[in-house]
Amino acid sequence: MRKQFIITTMLVMGLLTLHAGGYQVRLQSNRSTGMGLTGTAVQMGATSMFYNPGALAMMQSKTDFALGASGIISRISFQKSESDLIAETDNSMSTPFYFYGAGKLNDKWSVGLAVYTPYGSSSKWKDDWAGKLLIQNIALQAIFFQPTVAYKISDKLGIGAGLVYATGKVELQKGLNYGPESYVTLEGSTSNIGFNAGVYYNASEKLSLGLNYRSEVMMEIKGGDAGFNVPAAVEANIPSKNKFDAALPMPANLDVGVSYQATEKLLLSAEINYVMWSSYKELEFKFEEKGELLNSKNQRDYKDTFIPRIGAEYVYSELFTFRIGGYYDPSPTNEKYFTPETVSLNNLAFTLGLSITPTENLSIDLSYLQINGLQATKTYEPDQFGGTYKTAAYIPGIGVSYRF
Amino acid sequence: MKLRILFVLVAAASLWACQPEINEFEPTKGSADFSVYMSAGNSLTAGYAGGALYRSGQENSYTAILAKQFEAVGRQGAFKIPYINTEDGIGIQGATLRTKLVMGYSTDCQGNTSLAPVPANPNASQQELAILLGTSVAADGPFHNIGVAGAKITHLLAPGYASLNPFYARFASDPANAVINEIGQIQPTFFTLWIGNNDVLTFALAGGAADEITAVETFAASLEAIIMTFKASATAGAIANIPNITDIPYFTTVPYNPIVLQDQTLVDQLNAGYAQYNAAMEQFGLPHRISFTMGANPMVIQDPTIPTPPGYEMLRFRQISEAELVLLSIPQDSLKCGFWGSMKPVPGQFVLTMDEKSEIEAAIIAYNQIIESAAQNNDLALVDMNSVLKQGSTTGIKMDGVLFTADFVTGNAFSTDGVHLTPQGNALAANTFIDAINKKYNARVPKVNVADYEAVRLP
Numbered sequence: 001m002r003k004q005f006i007i008t009t010m011l012v013m014g015l016l017t018l019h020a021g022g023y024q025v026r027l028q029s030n031r032s033t034g035m036g037l038t039g040t041a042v043q044m045g046a047t048s049m050f051y052n053p054g055a056l057a058m059m060q061s062k063t064d065f066a067l068g069a070s071g072i073i074s075r076i077s078f079q080k081s082e083s084d085l086i087a088e089t090d091n092s093m094s095t096p097f098y099f100y101g102a103g104k105l106n107d108k109w110s111v112g113l114a115v116y117t118p119y120g121s122s123s124k125w126k127d128d129w130a131g132k133l134l135i136q137n138i139a140l141q142a143i144f145f146q147p148t149v150a151y152k153i154s155d156k157l158g159i160g161a162g163l164v165y166a167t168g169k170v171e172l173q174k175g176l177n178y179g180p181e182s183y184v185t186l187e188g189s190t191s192n193i194g195f196n197a198g199v200y201y202n203a204s205e206k207l208s209l210g211l212n213y214r215s216e217v218m219m220e221i222k223g224g225d226a227g228f229n230v231p232a233a234v235e236a237n238i239p240s241k242n243k244f245d246a247a248l249p250m251p252a253n254l255d256v257g258v259s260y261q262a263t264e265k266l267l268l269s270a271e272i273n274y275v276m277w278s279s280y281k282e283l284e285f286k287f288e289e290k291g292e293l294l295n296s297k298n299q300r301d302y303k304d305t306f307i308p309r310i311g312a313e314y315v316y317s318e319l320f321t322f323r324i325g326g327y328y329d330p331s332p333t334n335e336k337y338f339t340p341e342t343v344s345l346n347n348l349a350f351t352l353g354l355s356i357t358p359t360e361n362l363s364i365d366l367s368y369l370q371i372n373g374l375q376a377t378k379t380y381e382p383d384q385f386g387g388t389y390k391t392a393a394y395i396p397g398i399g400v401s402y403r404f
Numbered sequence: 405m406k407l408r409i410l411f412v413l414v415a416a417a418s419l420w421a422c423q424p425e426i427n428e429f430e431p432t433k434g435s436a437d438f439s440v441y442m443s444a445g446n447s448l449t450a451g452y453a454g455g456a457l458y459r460s461g462q463e464n465s466y467t468a469i470l471a472k473q474f475e476a477v478g479r480q481g482a483f484k485i486p487y488i489n490t491e492d493g494i495g496i497q498g499a500t501l502r503t504k505l506v507m508g509y510s511t512d513c514q515g516n517t518s519l520a521p522v523p524a525n526p527n528a529s530q531q532e533l534a535i536l537l538g539t540s541v542a543a544d545g546p547f548h549n550i551g552v553a554g555a556k557i558t559h560l561l562a563p564g565y566a567s568l569n570p571f572y573a574r575f576a577s578d579p580a581n582a583v584i585n586e587i588g589q590i591q592p593t594f595f596t597l598w599i600g601n602n603d604v605l606t607f608a609l610a611g612g613a614a615d616e617i618t619a620v621e622t623f624a625a626s627l628e629a630i631i632m633t634f635k636a637s638a639t640a641g642a643i644a645n646i647p648n649i650t651d652i653p654y655f656t657t658v659p660y661n662p663i664v665l666q667d668q669t670l671v672d673q674l675n676a677g678y679a680q681y682n683a684a685m686e687q688f689g690l691p692h693r694i695s696f697t698m699g700a701n702p703m704v705i706q707d708p709t710i711p712t713p714p715g716y717e718m719l720r721f722r723q724i725s726e727a728e729l730v731l732l733s734i735p736q737d738s739l740k741c742g743f744w745g746s747m748k749p750v751p752g753q754f755v756l757t758m759d760e761k762s763e764i765e766a767a768i769i770a771y772n773q774i775i776e777s778a779a780q781n782n783d784l785a786l787v788d789m790n791s792v793l794k795q796g797s798t799t800g801i802k803m804d805g806v807l808f809t810a811d812f813v814t815g816n817a818f819s820t821d822g823v824h825l826t827p828q829g830n831a832l833a834a835n836t837f838i839d840a841i842n843k844k845y846n847a848r849v850p851k852v853n854v855a856d857y858e859a860v861r862l863p
Contacts, residue, residue, distance in 0.1 A: 133855050383802055
């Protein structure tokens with residue numbers, strides 16, 4: 001009971017959006033975050049609605065709530081190729097969050113609602129930095145609402161699925177080559193639907209397996225606001241107010257995980273996430289007015305990635321549970337089309353976690369994630385803009401979970 | 405409570421969070437010695453742009469950019485430029501002085517207002533400009549940039565050239581000097597030289613109607629003499645070749661067929677008017693015929709080389725061919741309202757005929773061969789500006805998000821005069837120099853970000 005409570009708490013922690021390759025964020029639980037962001041084959045109570053709705057079927061308490069957030073402090077450094085020019089981002093902290101509430105209807109059925117932020121990206125370069133004609137600042141945000149239902153087929157096997165209603169918005173600004181005060185801003189929001197389905201299997205007392213699929217959600221912006229700040233002489237060709245359409249995929253994920261209760265106190269967890277980034281082929285902008293001049297197709301040609309993760313959880317006492325983990329998240333970007341709008345390098349990350357359980361019902365989950373983007377020299381060939389990038393993200397998080 | 409803990413955690417993480425460090429580029433001088441850099445050349449080297457010499461143009465010349473980049477590889481001291489004390493600038497057009505050309509609105513003879521290059525200060529008096537241009541800054545010298553607007557290769561070697569060119573007179577250390585005599589006062593260890601454009605350009609700018617192309621032998625001997633002067637102190641340098649100037653916007657912007665007819669009566673009138681001409685040409689056994697149709701028509705131009713029999717010299721005109729070039733200097737109002745090109749043949753000074761164009765192109769090929777072998781013989785970096793313009797005028801050149809083409813105003817490289825470079829174009833030129841220098845001397849001079857420089861400023 002106590003263990004499950006801790007596990008649930010951990011699950012809650014996992015809800016915090018995690019900063020992963022591309023613009024995916026997997027910080028949907030501080031417990032999961034502490035364990036290398038694993039969770040597919042772990043019973044995490046209400047939190048399982050994100051990581052594996054199949055595991056929700058196994059929830060032990062009657063009702064389970066979890067709430068949490070993380071603060072992503074992200075740093076990007078850049079050195080232009082064949083040059084001593086250095087640039088750094090001045091990113092404000094982004095705060096992915098999660099909320100889960102789930103309850104058991106009866107012995108077989110569980111239902112719940114999950115709200116989480118699985119995609120996001122925010123980079124703020126200086127307005128006059130070397131790559132200003134590619135991007136000055138960008139912020140992507142998505143919030144997913146997921147009503148979920150799970151069914152316990154047997155004591156060993158659970159399945160679950162949720163319908164995802166996703167809302168998203170994007171804001172970006174890039175410079176135009178009409179002098180230092182020229183730039184374009186694009187702002188749009190949209191919504192779409194998707195799903196999340198999973199299977200959870202207790203192969204033995206100690207061994208659990210999990211399989212989860214989260215569908216792609218295509219964020220199609222229609223009639224977003226475009227503002228062009230250009231010299232008056234150019235306004236005949238480039239109207240200062242315009243509307244644009246664009247689409248950005250939030251890629252599908254297939255997660256396969258295993259967890260092993262090595263001792264009464266030690267839980268080990270490992271999994272592979274297969275992220276189907278290859279659907280991000282291009283970023284196309286279509287404008288309502290002067291489209292013949294302004295429309296652009298920008299190749300991205302992302303490739304699918306495999307992310308291996310490991311994590312461990314140790315119940316030290318009734319009060320304290322410790323976690324540790326790590327993962328390797330390779331960049332989905334294409335060699336030829338690496339843009340500073342989404343600086344996504346090969347990431348090596350480690351995680352730490354701590355849960356404090358003052359009463360049986362309540363758990364406070366702390367997590368810390370550090371992501372090191374491995375230095376690499378990249379070019380965006382269509383603009384002949386390249387250089388060396390290196391990133392780091394420091395992400396503390398906190399969550400609470402309450403169950404009864 | 406929970407929020408407070410989050411704040412504490414974030415504060416702690418902020419302290420811990422450090423900016424990743426990158427140090428991938430170590431500037432190195434290679435086998436060159438950049439400690440004293442000097443540049444010679446013509447208006448491009450001087451930083452002339454928009455048809456005038458002005459302060460910020462001088463500050464953004466490719467050579468001023470290079471001087472700054474060379475600091476990372478050991479250049480010492482100030483890089484002295486003979487600055488002119490005006491931002492409006494001074495240019496010479498024919499016999500008059502004018503301020504630089506900026507993009508503004510002008511109204512043509514038909515009452516249509518459009519965006520066009522206009523003088524920055526149309527009210528500047530000739531006297532005022534003459535005083536500014538005539539003010540000597542020699543006392544601030546000796547100068548490291550001795551580019552002189554209008555100079556041909558032979559001019560750099562001509563004693564007393566100051567008396568012919570006020571752009572040299574204004575900084576000449578001694579009026580009796582040749583430009584190259586300034587070199588010894590600086591004793592450069594490294595030099596750049598980009599000269600020879602005017603040896604064809606002056607002829608071309610006059611539409612082939614005045615001046616002449618410098619003879620190839622003279623060019624070779626002059627180049628050698630200038631390089632030798634530099635090599636008295638310099639152990640390394642870079643020399644740029646000459647772009648095919650007939651690809652610059654000055655020659656490519658005005659179409660060959662700007663005579664647009666929308667009235668059949670006028671078409672008929674014109675054809676009737678040229679019937680006699682066509683009959684005469686047929687009688688002389690010459691191929692030239694003039695005819696007009698509805699829509700765009702090639703302009704009629706003067707061509708004194710047409711071999712009409714004695715007594716028929718007044719028939720030495722014809723319609724221009726598609727491959728021939730019209731100069732940016734052609735008065736647009738005369739085309740639109742003065743019947744130039746339709747009823748009146750356009751004077752030869754506004755046109756480059758096939759023969760003139762071939763003559764120019766042949767001279768550039770010959771000059772560039774001389775420059776290439778001079779670079780080889782003297783162990784200098786060869787800067788292939790010709791290829792840069794060729795690429796710009798065909799596919800365009802992308803660099804740092806900027807697209808350079810050889811288009812007028814919109815191509816980012818060329819300033820409002822259609823000949824000289826914008827700051828952004830100068831940055832492209834500087835990077836081209838740096839590439840050649842780095843390769844030749846195994847150096848790592850940092851390149852500039854061309855997006856940091858301005859293209860043509862629009863109102």
